[in-house]
Amino acid sequence: MIRLLVFVFSVIVVYKLLRGLLKGFGTLDKQEVAGEQIDADLVQDPQCGAYILPAQGVTARVDGKTLHFCSESCKDKFLLGQSEKSSEKTG
Ligand SMILES: [Zn+2]
CATH class of the missing domain: 1.20.5 (Single alpha-helices involved in coiled-coils or other helix-helix interfaces)
Structure with missing residues (x-):
């Protein structure tokens, strides 16, 4: 059993x-x-992380690369952060 x-x-x-x-x-x-599958035509705003079309938004040249931002304020903030970083190196 x-x-x-x-x-x-x-x-x-x-x-x-x-x-x-x-x-x-x-x-x-x-x-x-x-x-996640993101549309290949979209680029990411390195400042706020938003996805935008390259034709929209604002572009800036940083270290020879073209970066896309959703707005002027994002571009300004990012460039400010870049210059702070570079001043840290020299100072
Ligand atoms: Zn942004």
Whole structure:
């Protein structure tokens, strides 16, 4: 009688393990698709992190790179931060 119980118990454990494995495979497929997809045409404002179209907003040349900002105030803040950084190096 105890043998039968052990057999039934082990069958349930194996069944649960298999179901867990199958579930794991199922979620793996979904994770591949997950993740943020941002429109390639958008650029990020390095000051406030907003995404804007390059044609909109304000541009500034920093270290030879063209950066895009959502507004003049963001550009001013960013450039202020840049000059503070460079003055730290020299001073
Ligand atoms: Zn901004």
